[in-house]
Amino acid sequence: MAARRPVFSHVFLVGWALLTTLPLAWAVLSSFKSDEEILTDPWGLPSTLRWENWSRAWGSAHIGRYFLNSAIVVSGALVLTMLFGAMAAYVLARYRFRGRRVVYFAFVGGMMFPVFLALVPLFFVVRDLGLLGSLGGLILVYAAYSLPFTVFFLTAFFRTLPATVAEAAMVDGCGHFGLFFRVMLPMARPGLVSVGIFNFLFQWNQYVLPIVLMQGEGAEKKWVLAQGLTALAVNEGYRGDFSGLFAGMAIAMVPVLIGYLAFHRQVQSGLAAGQMR
Amino acid sequence: MRGKRLFIAVFLIPPLLLYGIFVISPYAQAFQISGTDWGGLTPDFEYVGVANFRRLLGDGVFWNALRHNGLLLVLLPVTTILLGLFFASMISVGGRRDRVGVHGVRGAGFYRVVYFFPQVLSVAIIGVLWKQMYAPSTGLINGTFRAVGLDAWATPWLGDPRFSFWCVFAVMLWMNVGFYVVLFSAAMQSIPRDIYEAALLDGAGRVSTLFRVTVPLVWDTIQVAWVYLAVIAIDGFAIVQIITDGGPGFSSDVVGLRLYKTAFTDAQFGYASAIGVAMFFLTLTVAAAFLRVTRRDRVEL
Numbered sequence: 057m058a059a060r061r062p063v064f065s066h067v068f069l070v071g072w073a074l075l076t077t078l079p080l081a082w083a084v085l086s087s088f089k090s091d092e093e094i095l096t097d098p099w100g101l102p103s104t105l106r107w108e109n110w111s112r113a114w115g116s117a118h119i120g121r122y123f124l125n126s127a128i129v130v131s132g133a134l135v136l137t138m139l140f141g142a143m144a145a146y147v148l149a150r151y152r153f154r155g156r157r158v159v160y161f162a163f164v165g166g167m168m169f170p171v172f173l174a175l176v177p178l179f180f181v182v183r184d185l186g187l188l189g190s191l192g193g194l195i196l197v198y199a200a201y202s203l204p205f206t207v208f209f210l211t212a213f214f215r216t217l218p219a220t221v222a223e224a225a226m227v228d229g230c231g232h233f234g235l236f237f238r239v240m241l242p243m244a245r246p247g248l249v250s251v252g253i254f255n256f257l258f259q260w261n262q263y264v265l266p267i268v269l270m271q272g273e274g275a276e277k278k279w280v281l282a283q284g285l286t287a288l289a290v291n292e293g294y295r296g297d298f299s300g301l302f303a304g305m306a307i308a309m310v311p312v313l314i315g316y317l318a319f320h321r322q323v324q325s326g327l328a329a330g331q332m333r
Numbered sequence: 334m335r336g337k338r339l340f341i342a343v344f345l346i347p348p349l350l351l352y353g354i355f356v357i358s359p360y361a362q363a364f365q366i367s368g369t370d371w372g373g374l375t376p377d378f379e380y381v382g383v384a385n386f387r388r389l390l391g392d393g394v395f396w397n398a399l400r401h402n403g404l405l406l407v408l409l410p411v412t413t414i415l416l417g418l419f420f421a422s423m424i425s426v427g428g429r430r431d432r433v434g435v436h437g438v439r440g441a442g443f444y445r446v447v448y449f450f451p452q453v454l455s456v457a458i459i460g461v462l463w464k465q466m467y468a469p470s471t472g473l474i475n476g477t478f479r480a481v482g483l484d485a486w487a488t489p490w491l492g493d494p495r496f497s498f499w500c501v502f503a504v505m506l507w508m509n510v511g512f513y514v515v516l517f518s519a520a521m522q523s524i525p526r527d528i529y530e531a532a533l534l535d536g537a538g539r540v541s542t543l544f545r546v547t548v549p550l551v552w553d554t555i556q557v558a559w560v561y562l563a564v565i566a567i568d569g570f571a572i573v574q575i576i577t578d579g580g581p582g583f584s585s586d587v588v589g590l591r592l593y594k595t596a597f598t599d600a601q602f603g604y605a606s607a608i609g610v611a612m613f614f615l616t617l618t619v620a621a622a623f624l625r626v627t628r629r630d631r632v633e634l
Contacts, residue, residue: 065423065438072420073447076511080450082473083462098476140348147344151337159345166356170568170616172589173609176596177362181355200355203348232340261455263571268597282457286575289461298471301461308458316453320446323453324515 083309087113087302094298106299113303117292121277122284123307129191129280130259133198137255138248140199141206146236148207149214150222160211166204175268182269189275197269198259206251213247214240253319253326260312281308363613367606378603385607395608398579398586401498405505405566405587406619410559412506417513417558418551420448422543424514425521426529445518448511456508460575463504467491467576494584497577501585504572509565513558520551563619567612588612 086094087109088102114120148160178197179188187193217240225239241248263282270279279287285308292301316323367385371378389395424441438444451459466473467490475487490500524547532542548555570589573579579586579594588608596605 069420069423069438069440069444072510073444075507076447076450079462079466079473083465086465094471098471098473099480136351140351143344144348147341151341153338153341159349162349162357163352166352169360170564170609170612172568172570172592173363173613174356174359175592176602176606176609177359177366178355179596180602181359181362185354196351197355200351203352203356207348232336236344257453261457263455263457263575268593271597282455285455285461286457289464289575302465305458305461305465309454312453312455313450316449317446320449324445324449327452327512328516328519 080309080313083302084306087299087306089299089302091296091299094302109299109303110307112297113288113300113307117288117297117300117304118279118284119281119288119304119307122279122281125191125278125284126260126281129194129198130256132191132195133202133259134252134256136195136199137202137206137259138252141203141210141251142241142244142248143236144203145207145210146214146240149211150240160207163204163207166201167208171201171264175264179268187269189270189272189278191278194266194269194278194280197265198262201265202255202258206255209251210244210247213244217243249322250326253323257323257327363606363609366603367610369603371603372600381603385604386611388604389607389611394583394586395588395591397583398588398591401586402567402569402588402615404498405502405569406563408502409505409509409566410562413509413513413562414555414558416506416510417517418543418548418555420444420510420514421517421521422539422547425518426542426547441518445515448514450511451508452512454508456571457575459504459508460572463500463507464491464576467500491577492581494581497581498585501569501573501576504576505565505569508572509562516554516558517551520554521547524550560620560623563623564616567616567619 082098085102088105088107089100089109090103090106093100093102114123144159144163148156148163182188182193182197185193187196221239221243222235225235230239261282262280263286266280266283270276270283276287285304288304289301292298292304368380368382369378370381370384423438424444425437465471469475469487469489469492472490474490478484478486488496490496528546528550529542532546537545568589569587570593573585573587574590574593577585579590589612592605592608592612595601595608
């Protein structure tokens with residue numbers, strides 16, 4: 057058989073690559089256009105780089121505030137998730153005690169239920185605790201719903217760590233707490249990074265939980281980015297500030313894409329690990 | 334071993350408490366609330382037994398939404414997996430075939446990075462973006478049709494009940510295919526090259542190589558993909574709510590959106606919980622059916 061040039065493959069592969077990137081590039085380009093340019097020619101390029109669209113979206117459309125809220129909620133929730141997840145997983149993986157299997161399956165079983173089943177009661181649990189529309193409440197809820205996968209993944213990971221190191225540390229007079237924080241946690245770093253990336257994206261992109269839990273009076277000051285952006289899309293549609301909307305989209309999109317490009321290997325393996333559970 | 338007991342308690346109780354309050358107790362309460370007529374504003378409610386579920390059976394709006402989820406459940410996994418396999422096989426074995434063997438295409442790494450873009454973006458960004466893409470006069474889709482002279486094809490996509498559901502379906506495809514391309518091409522990397530070379534020597538074409546050689550060898554990965562796409566198909570709430578809000582009329586409604594509106598627009602919390610419980614059993618049924626259907630002998634290498 058003669059050597060064939062893979063033209064066929066490349067036509068399709070490039071086609072899908074364009075289909076994936078064009079909408080994203082279009083949104084970023086449109087964020088620099090004037091409203092009139094947006095209205096007249098979807099394919100046209102911006103005549104100048106109008107950064108004022110970005111500053112308008114960041115300031116008067118409150119995207120900046122939503123961005124900050126998202127950052128607060130996700131950093132708080134991520135720390136809590138990783139700490140609690142690692143603690144529970146470590147104990148479940150390396151200590152024998154009565155009820156261990158029950159606790160493990162209670163955590164892991166949470167992965168099988170659709171979040172929708174819990175939505176209505178969750179709203180009232182959070183309301184009765186007085187946490188509706190508060191960043192703190194959202195942090196606790198994000199962390200709680202991230203625990204099943206985190207515990208599942210890290211339990212498997214802690215089991216793979218060699219027992220000899222732990223024994224040696226114990227012989228050297230290291231207590232249970234010291235062993236965990238000074239020996240086991242550093243050894244588990246690769247696992248913590250994978251599951252941390254997965255949780256970061258899960259929490260940063262969360263949409264259903266915030267729209268249910270961030271309701272009520274004054275709650276719009278506490279909105280997170282995903283929620284604020286969709287509200288902006290509805291409002292700007294009425295007001296006709298299309299450039300502001302595209303700028304808001306670009307502000308929400310560009311940092312995540314840059315972060316992904318910088319760490320694409322880790323992000324892909326982290327997400328794949330999440331999906332293959 | 335007092336120290337050990339204390340350590341286990343200190344490490345296990347805080348996470349369990351958090352998890353019990355915000356995850357386990359809502360799941361348990363969902364079943365209880367689904368048997369009541371609770372309106373949520375007052376603490377009073379009555380147990381109505383299975384009345385909510387009986388009402389569900391006769392609720393045309395619910396069945397309409399369920400039908401859309403059913404369509405998604407059949408079409409989304411099939412199309413996503415086929416497209417994923419198609420692109421993945423091109424990336425990992427679609428390159429030159431010559432005497433030295435079978436190669437991946439040049440730029441395979443580039444494709445894997447780019448195809449993954451939608452996966453890292455929030456569903457909110459994707460929804461808002463595509464709503465603009467479909468916009469009647471300012472959107473890129475109609476803009477493209479007009480630019481190439483197909484003005485007659487330019488229509489208000491999301492405003493037409495014939496198209497709205499399929500527009501959302503296309504977005505779901507767009508946002509998911511890339512992930513499975515990456516997943517499948519990673520699985521295909523672990524297939525020994527000489528199997529392909531043997532198939533090539535036997536005169537197998539691209540299509541028969543894909544279905545007779547590649548698919549059986551990545552079957553495990555395909556199964557996992559199927560389960561996750563089924564979960565996405567049963568949900569579908571966020572993307573539908575953002576792009577069409579179920580409309581026009583109920584032409585793109587899904588069960589998740591029904592639940593959300595029943596609870597947080599109509600304040601019928603008992604009935605909304607019943608929808609949630611129905612969804613839960615639907616998920617279980619699909620999972621059980623799936624496990625029966627896909628039981629197939631593994632190909633060992």
